[in-house]
Amino acid sequence: MIFIQRGPALALLCMSGAALAATAAAAVLAQRPMREVLPDIVVPVNYDLALSPDPDALSFNGKVVITVDVRAATSSVLLNAVGLTFDRATIDGGKAAAVATDGKLGRATLNFGAAIAAGRHILSIDYHGNIGRSTLGFFAMDYSGPDGPRRTLATNFEPAAARQLMPCWDEPGRKATFTVSIDAPKDRMAISNMPIADATSLSPTMQRVRFATSPKMSTYLLFVGVGDFERVHSTVDGVDLGIVVKRGDTGKAAYALDQAAKILHYYNDYFGIAFPLPKLDLIAAPGQISGGSMENWGAIFYSQNHLLFDPKTSTEDDRQLVFLVVSHEMAHQWFGDLVTMAWWDDLWLNEGFARWMQTFAADDLHPEWETGLKAASIFEQGKQADAVPSTHAVVQEVFTADQAAQSFDSITYNKGAAIITMLNAYVGRDEFRDGVRRYMHAHAFGNTVDTDLWRFVQQAVGRPIVDIEHDFTRQEGVPLVRVTRTANRVHLAQARFAADPSTIGNLPPQRWRLPLAVAGVSGDRHDVLLQGVADLALPTPLLVNAGQMGYARVLYSGETLDSLTAQLGALKPADQIGLLNDARALGIAGYAPASNMLKLAAALPAAANPIVWQRTLRVLTELEEHYGDTPQRAAYRGFALDMLAPLSARLGLTGTPNEPANIEILRSAVSETQGKFGDSVVIARARKLVDSGDGPPAAQRSAVLTVAAGADPGTFDALLARALKTGDPLQKQHLFKALAGVIDPALARRMIDVALGDQVPAGTAPELIVSLARKHPDLVWEVLAPRLDDARLPFEKTLRWRIAAAIAGFSSEPQRIADLEAYEARSVPAEARKPFLEAVASIRENQRIASDVLPEIDRWIAMHKKGTLAAGYRP
Numbered sequence: 001m002i003f004i005q006r007g008p009a010l011a012l013l014c015m016s017g018a019a020l021a022a023t024a025a026a027a028v029l030a031q032r033p034m035r036e037v038l039p040d041i042v043v044p045v046n047y048d049l050a051l052s053p054d055p056d057a058l059s060f061n062g063k064v065v066i067t068v069d070v071r072a073a074t075s076s077v078l079l080n081a082v083g084l085t086f087d088r089a090t091i092d093g094g095k096a097a098a099v100a101t102d103g104k105l106g107r108a109t110l111n112f113g114a115a116i117a118a119g120r121h122i123l124s125i126d127y128h129g130n131i132g133r134s135t136l137g138f139f140a141m142d143y144s145g146p147d148g149p150r151r152t153l154a155t156n157f158e159p160a161a162a163r164q165l166m167p168c169w170d171e172p173g174r175k176a177t178f179t180v181s182i183d184a185p186k187d188r189m190a191i192s193n194m195p196i197a198d199a200t201s202l203s204p205t206m207q208r209v210r211f212a213t214s215p216k217m218s219t220y221l222l223f224v225g226v227g228d229f230e231r232v233h234s235t236v237d238g239v240d241l242g243i244v245v246k247r248g249d250t251g252k253a254a255y256a257l258d259q260a261a262k263i264l265h266y267y268n269d270y271f272g273i274a275f276p277l278p279k280l281d282l283i284a285a286p287g288q289i290s291g292g293s294m295e296n297w298g299a300i301f302y303s304q305n306h307l308l309f310d311p312k313t314s315t316e317d318d319r320q321l322v323f324l325v326v327s328h329e330m331a332h333q334w335f336g337d338l339v340t341m342a343w344w345d346d347l348w349l350n351e352g353f354a355r356w357m358q359t360f361a362a363d364d365l366h367p368e369w370e371t372g373l374k375a376a377s378i379f380e381q382g383k384q385a386d387a388v389p390s391t392h393a394v395v396q397e398v399f400t401a402d403q404a405a406q407s408f409d410s411i412t413y414n415k416g417a418a419i420i421t422m423l424n425a426y427v428g429r430d431e432f433r434d435g436v437r438r439y440m441h442a443h444a445f446g447n448t449v450d451t452d453l454w455r456f457v458q459q460a461v462g463r464p465i466v467d468i469e470h471d472f473t474r475q476e477g478v479p480l481v482r483v484t485r486t487a488n489r490v491h492l493a494q495a496r497f498a499a500d501p502s503t504i505g506n507l508p509p510q511r512w513r514l515p516l517a518v519a520g521v522s523g524d525r526h527d528v529l530l531q532g533v534a535d536l537a538l539p540t541p542l543l544v545n546a547g548q549m550g551y552a553r554v555l556y557s558g559e560t561l562d563s564l565t566a567q568l569g570a571l572k573p574a575d576q577i578g579l580l581n582d583a584r585a586l587g588i589a590g591y592a593p594a595s596n597m598l599k600l601a602a603a604l605p606a607a608a609n610p611i612v613w614q615r616t617l618r619v620l621t622e623l624e625e626h627y628g629d630t631p632q633r634a635a636y637r638g639f640a641l642d643m644l645a646p647l648s649a650r651l652g653l654t655g656t657p658n659e660p661a662n663i664e665i666l667r668s669a670v671s672e673t674q675g676k677f678g679d680s681v682v683i684a685r686a687r688k689l690v691d692s693g694d695g696p697p698a699a700q701r702s703a704v705l706t707v708a709a710g711a712d713p714g715t716f717d718a719l720l721a722r723a724l725k726t727g728d729p730l731q732k733q734h735l736f737k738a739l740a741g742v743i744d745p746a747l748a749r750r751m752i753d754v755a756l757g758d759q760v761p762a763g764t765a766p767e768l769i770v771s772l773a774r775k776h777p778d779l780v781w782e783v784l785a786p787r788l789d790d791a792r793l794p795f796e797k798t799l800r801w802r803i804a805a806a807i808a809g810f811s812s813e814p815q816r817i818a819d820l821e822a823y824e825a826r827s828v829p830a831e832a833r834k835p836f837l838e839a840v841a842s843i844r845e846n847q848r849i850a851s852d853v854l855p856e857i858d859r860w861i862a863m864h865k866k867g868t869l870a871a872g873y874r875p
C-alpha cells in the first residue's frame with residue numbers, strides 16, 4: 001500500500017480450541033490483550049475459489065473448496081468471514097455444518113457435530129455476498145466511457161478485507177496457494193494474480209476464466225478484477241509485464257510500461273532473486289482506491305493517477321509520482337509478497353522498506369530528479385508524527401484488525417523509511433544490499449519478524465546494527481541534539497524532542513545510539529555514534545548531522561545558527577533543508593525563536609537547488625494557512641511575495657528547452673504559491689490560460705487550475721462545468737483536485753456537496769474532502785459530522801475514522817476536540833482511536849501557533865519590511 005499523507009479492548013480467545021482454554025497459558029493470556037488470531041488447529045493449504053458475480057445486482061455467488069490440514073481432532077472449524085451468507089459448508093462431502101457468525105470479530109464457526117480426525121481434509125463452502133461501493137473488499141467502480149457507462153469489479157484487501165470475498169484464514173502468516181476462477185462477459189477482461197490457465201464458454205456472452213495456481217502467499221495479496229480493459233505488455237527477464245488500463249487509455253500506459261520494465265530488471269538484480277511469478281500486471285483503477293495503490297502479488301492495483309501518464313495533460317510532478325508509486329509497489333513484490341511479516345506488529349518491514357526503496361531506485365535510475373533530497377520531506381513527516389503524544393514505537397503490538405488498519409501511518413512509513421535510510425548510509429550500500437539478499441534467500445515464500453532482516457545486515461557489515469535499529473524501532477520519539485561550543489571544542493548532548501515539551505516533562509530520559517556526522521563548513525568531517533553526550537575537538541563553524549542522514553533534530557545556540565545562516569548559500573542542499581526543517585519544528589515547539597525559519601528562508605539565494613526552494617515554499621504556505629482570514633495575513637503575504645520575487649524573475653514564465661525537470665516543477669510551485677498568496681498578476685494570467693482554447697499547457701496545468709479555481713465564482717463555475725462534462729476519470733480527477741483547493745467559503749460549501757455526490761470519479765471523495773478541509777476545517781466538519789454514521793457514505797469504517805480525524809486536525813477550534821471525543825465514544829472502538837489522539841495534538845498545536853508563533857513572526861516581519869530584503873536577508 002502507498003499511504004499518502006497528509007491506533008484496548010480485549011480480543012476474544014479463539015473458541016474452538018477447547019484444549020487451549022484448559023491450559024495455564026490461557027489464564028496468563030487472559031490478563032492482557034491478545035492478538036485477534038485464529039487457532040492453528042486447522043490450517044489452509046490451498047483455496048480453490050469460484051466466483052460468479054452479478055454486476056448489475058451488486059451481488060455475487062461464491063464457492064470455495066479449501067484443502068486444510070487438521071493438526072488435532074476437532075469438531076469445528078473457525079475462520080474469518082465478513083458480510084457473507086453461508087449456504088452450505090461440508091467437510092469431505094459429509095453432513096452440512098451448523099454455522100455461527102460473529103460480525104464483530106469477523107469470524108464464522110462451522111460446527112460439524114462429529115470429530116474431524118487429524119490429517120488432510122477438503123472443506124467446501126457455498127456462499128453469497130454483496131459487491132460494495134467503497135474501494136475496500138470486493139467492489140464496483142463506475143465511469144462513463146466513450147461507448148457508454150462502464151462498471152469495473154475489483155478487490156482490495158489489506159489488511160483484513162479478503163474475508164469480505166471468501167471465508168478464509170485472513171492473516172498474513174497463514175500462507176496458502178490459490179486457484180481462482182471467475183465468470184465474466186466474453187467482451188471483458190478478467191485478471192488475477194496468476195496468468196489465465198483456461199476459459200470455458202458458459203453461454204454466447206459469458207465464460208468461466210480459470211487462473212493458474214499461485215505460489216504460497218498471504219490472503220491480503222489476492223486480487224480479482226473484471227473490466228473493459230486493454231493491456232499493453234513487454235517481456236522483461238522472462239516475465240510477461242503488462243499495464244492494464246480501461247479501453248482507450250493505452251496511450252497513457254506507455255510511460256508506466258517503460259519505467260516498470262527498468263524497475264523490474266533493477267529489482268531482479270538488487271534482491272538477488274528473479275521475480276518469481278510468470279507475469280506481473282500493473283492495473284489502473286478508473287478512479288482512486290483505498291490506501292492509494294495495492295501491491296497484490298503479480299496484479300498490482302493502482303489509483304489511476306499513480307499509473308497513468310497523459311503526455312497531453314500530465315505534469316513533470318505527475319511523471320515522478322508515477323515512477324515512485326510504481327517502484328514502491330514493485331518493491332513489495334519481494335518485500336511483503338515473497339517475504340511477508342508474520343503479523344501486523346512488523347508492518348514497517350513492508351512499508352518502511354518500500355518507501356525507502358522507492359527513493360533508492362529513483363536515485364539510481366533517475367539521478368537527475370534528486371529524489372533522495374526530496375525524501376527529506378518523507379523523514380520530516382515521520383519526525384512530526386513522532387513528536388506528538390499519539391506516536392508509537394515503529395514495532396508496536398497490534399491486537400485487532402481495526403488496529404492493523406490504523407498502523408498504516410506516518411510512523412510506520414515515514415519514520416520507518418528514515419531509519420532504513422540512516423542504517424543504509426551507516427552500513428554502506430553494498431553491505432546493506434548483501435544483507436537484504438541473504439534475508440530474501442533465507443525466507444522466500446515465508447514469514448518473518450524484523451530482527452530476521454537486521455541480523456543478516458549485521459552479519460554483512462560486522463557492526464552492531466541490531467542494537468541501533470532497536471533503539472529507533474522499540475522506543476518512540478525523536479532525539480534532540482543540543483550543540484554548545486567552547487573555544488575549539490564542541491559539546492553534544494542528547495534528549496528527546498517534542499512538539500509540545502510539556503507533554504514529555506514526566507518521562508524518564510531516553511538514549512539512542514545515533515549515527516551522526518559532524519562537519520566543518522569547509523568539509524572536514526567526524527563520524528560519531530552519539531549515545532548521551534560527546535565532547536569533540538573541532539574548529540568552527542560547524543554543522544551537526546551533516547548530510548542529514550541521522551534521525552534527529554539539532555538545536556544550535558543563536559550565535560552558531562546565525563553564522564550558519566550567513567553561509568547558507570555555501571551549504572549542501574540537504575543541509576539547507578535540514579536547517580530549515582529543524583528551525584521550523586524547534587521554533588513552533590518553543591525551543592528557539594520561530595522567526596529562525598523566516599531568517600533562513602530569506603537568506604536562501606534564488607539560485608539555490610529547486611528542491612530546497614520547494615521545501616521553503618511548503619513552509620511558507622503552511623504558515624499562511626495558519627493565518628486564516630486575519631488582518632495580519634496581508635503583511636505576511638506581502639513579505640512572502642516580496643521574498644519570492646527574485647526567484648520568480650529568475651525562473652521566468654515558461655520553460656527553456658532541456659531545462660532540468662526540477663526547475664519546471666519549481667516554476668509551477670512558485671506561481672501556485674504566488675496565486676494562493678493573492679498575487680493579482682499571477683491570478684489574472686491563470687484565468688487567461690484557463691479560458692484559452694486548449695487550456696493551460698501540461699507543464700503548468702496543476703498550478704494554473706488551482707490558482708484559477710480560487711480566482712472568482714465565474715471561473716470556479718466554468719471549471720466545475722468542465723469537470724462534470726468530461727467522461728475521462730483522470731481529467732475529472734485533475735479538475736476536481738484543483739477545485740478542492742478553493743478559498744472562498746461559499747464555493748467550498750458547494751464543492752463539499754460535489755465531492756460527496758456521485759459525479760466525482762470512484763474513490764476520490766476522501767481525498768477531495770480532506771483537501772477542502774485544509775482551508776475550511778470547521779465548515780467541512782459541520783457538513784460531514786452528521787453524516788459520519790450514515791452507512792450510505794462511500795467510505796469504509798476505518799477510512800471514516802481517519803477522515804474525521806484529518807478534518808478536525810486542521811482546525812484550531814477547542815470545540816473540535818469535544819466533537820471528536822463525542823464521535824469516538826459513539827462510534828469508534830477504543831483500540832482504534834490513535835488517529836483521534838493525533839488530531840487532538842494537531843488542534844492544540846494549531847492553537848499554539850495562533851497564540852504564540854504568529855505574533856512573533858509578525859513582529860519579525862515588521863522589523864524586516866520591503867527594502868531590507870531587496871539585497872537578501874543577512875543576520
Ligand SMILES: [Zn+2]
Nearest residue numbers: 001002351354
Ligand atoms: Zn506500500
